[in-house]
Amino acid sequence: xxxxxxxxxxxxxxxxxxxxxxxxxxxxxxxxxxxxxxxxxxxxxxxxxxxxxxxxxxxxxxxxxxxxxxxxxxxxxxxxxxxxxxxxxxxxxxxxxxxxxxxxxxxxxxxxxxxxxxxxxxxxxxxxxxxxxx
Amino acid sequence: xxxxxxxxxxxxxxxxxxxxxxxxxxxxxxxxxxxxxxxxxxxxxxxxxxxxxxxxxxxxxxxxxxxxxxxxxxxxxxxxxxxxxxxxxxxxxxxxxxxxxxxxxxxxxxxxxxxxxxxxxxxxxxxxxxxxxxxxxxxxxxxxxxxxxxxxxxxxxxxxxxxxxxxxxxxxxxxxxxxxxxxxxxxxxxxxxxxxxxxxxxxxxxxxxxxxxxxxxxxxxxxxxxxxxxxxxxxxxxxxxxxxxxxxxxxxxxxxxxxxxxxxxxxxxxxxxxxxxxxxxxxxxxxxxxxxxxxxxxxxxxxxxxxxxxxxxxxxxxxxxxxxxxxxxxxxxxxxxxxxxxxxxxxxxxxxxxxxxxxxxxxxxxxxxxxxxxxxxx
Numbered sequence: 001x002x003x004x005x006x007x008x009x010x011x012x013x014x015x016x017x018x019x020x021x022x023x024x025x026x027x028x029x030x031x032x033x034x035x036x037x038x039x040x041x042x043x044x045x046x047x048x049x050x051x052x053x054x055x056x057x058x059x060x061x062x063x064x065x066x067x068x069x070x071x072x073x074x075x076x077x078x079x080x081x082x083x084x085x086x087x088x089x090x091x092x093x094x095x096x097x098x099x100x101x102x103x104x105x106x107x108x109x110x111x112x113x114x115x116x117x118x119x120x121x122x123x124x125x126x127x128x129x130x131x132x133x134x
Numbered sequence: 135x136x137x138x139x140x141x142x143x144x145x146x147x148x149x150x151x152x153x154x155x156x157x158x159x160x161x162x163x164x165x166x167x168x169x170x171x172x173x174x175x176x177x178x179x180x181x182x183x184x185x186x187x188x189x190x191x192x193x194x195x196x197x198x199x200x201x202x203x204x205x206x207x208x209x210x211x212x213x214x215x216x217x218x219x220x221x222x223x224x225x226x227x228x229x230x231x232x233x234x235x236x237x238x239x240x241x242x243x244x245x246x247x248x249x250x251x252x253x254x255x256x257x258x259x260x261x262x263x264x265x266x267x268x269x270x271x272x273x274x275x276x277x278x279x280x281x282x283x284x285x286x287x288x289x290x291x292x293x294x295x296x297x298x299x300x301x302x303x304x305x306x307x308x309x310x311x312x313x314x315x316x317x318x319x320x321x322x323x324x325x326x327x328x329x330x331x332x333x334x335x336x337x338x339x340x341x342x343x344x345x346x347x348x349x350x351x352x353x354x355x356x357x358x359x360x361x362x363x364x365x366x367x368x369x370x371x372x373x374x375x376x377x378x379x380x381x382x383x384x385x386x387x388x389x390x391x392x393x394x395x396x397x398x399x400x401x402x403x404x405x406x407x408x409x410x411x412x413x414x415x416x417x418x419x420x421x422x423x424x425x426x427x428x429x430x431x432x433x434x435x436x437x438x439x440x441x442x443x444x445x446x447x448x449x450x451x452x453x454x455x456x457x458x459x460x461x462x463x464x465x466x467x468x469x470x471x472x473x474x475x476x477x478x479x480x481x482x483x484x485x486x487x488x489x490x491x492x493x494x495x496x497x498x499x500x501x502x503x504x505x506x507x508x509x510x511x512x
Contacts, residue, residue: 067179
């Protein structure tokens with residue numbers, strides 16, 4: 001998808017989540033490509049009230065529903081969930097309109113920051129999408 | 135994220151004559167019944183709302199059409215379907231099914247009475263080859279009925295929504311106000327010969343236009359241009375599905391299958407057990423009507439957040455009693471809603487059931503169908 005936005009300062013998982021590092025924390029969401037593939041997002045099941053919960057890289061942390069399909073969300077990093085984006089309960093469409101901003105999902109305090117280096121950078125993710133989509 | 139749906143790019147999929155136009159409009163294409171079809175152009179929700187509030191244009195050229203003609207055509211059709219084809223006036227349509235001997239549903243379809251001894255059936259795309267085999271087998275080469283499969287040479291567009299007539303009328307000399315619901319008339323639209331039918335699958339007023347496949351592109355262009363000032367949007371199968379679900383219409387392979395009878399699907403109004411002609415499945419449907427239904431189609435509204443999907447279990451007091459056959463977020467209702475089958479004892483509106491959504495039992499109430507009924511116009 002040549003026209004999806006892939007910010008340079010993020011890391012990406014093959015399951016289309018992004019991670020933005022800020023000190024010992026990382027914010028997690030899904031990519032512009034992913035939101036476009038899903039179409040209208042109408043519901044999210046995130047770990048509401050789940051701050052303090054431990055999570056491992058690759059572990060399921062929630063579900064996202066568009067009109068046409070249900071998809072699972074996987075954490076690209078390990079650590080402790082410190083915040084969940086409660087605004088998405090009532091405004092799930094923010095995942096479509098602002099996937100890298102207001103559409104963020106959880107913030108994780110990293111237990112192993114080196115995991116971020118195993119994720120794709122923007123160029124690698126772009127290449128991954130180009131290969132995946134043709 | 136893992137997406138469970140199938141994106142279509144297979145080489146063997148069939149395409150309608152409008153494929154290039156869909157691509158040019160930026161449609162997302164998916165596999166549906168062996169066809170590569172647009173599921174959405176921009177947004178299912180926007181397309182859905184356009185049809186409810188203004189108008190939408192659907193390419194449904196993938197549907198199958200069979201002609202049934204000759205002095206024996208009426209008798210032949212009467213033996214195939216539970217509805218009463220003898221009641222059709224010229225240029226009138228009816229909704230019915232093809233049933234197995236055991237009452238299970240091979241497909242649901244429309245039958246048009248085009249003129250004396252001339253009928254056209256319109257069947258689903260994915261079931262068309264199976265339907266054609268079935269109809270040919272029942273026909274058995276009888277000389278008083280001519281069958282022809284005109285699916286490939288027939289294009290079909292659906293113009294749906296409260297502004298459908300406003301958009302279509304300037305393109306045709308046919309007085310559309312004289313075509314009442316489930317009736318049709320041959321005419322021209324933008325100079326293209328069509329059968330103009332006041333039918334649809336959205337719960338709104340609208341028209342379906344059958345034309346030669348090689349002219350459906352020109353028809354699409356004329357309708358898109360005429361509709362643009364009225365806010366017409368091209369609409370994909372995604373909106374078609376949310377619109378039909380709100381309107382409580384069955385989708386084959388979901389609410390109707392070879393192990394579901396039309397009576398179970400709430401289509402008893404189309405099953406004419408008293409019609410003089412015998413038809414395939416009559417005995418089984420009579421028995422079922424007398425002995426009671428095994429299962430019944432219901433509408434379900436979840437009372438907590440979560441979207442039911444096809445295949446999810448329906449529970450009563452922790453015990454599984456049925457299964458969701460279709461479920462989605464309904465844009466007009468602004469709520470998730472589902473169709474599913476449960477034993478008749480638990481099918482009354484107001485019954486409190488549960489749907490298992492990702493391991494959690496979510497309360498859901500049986501509600502009357504349809505979920506949505508269009509406001510009466512004066």
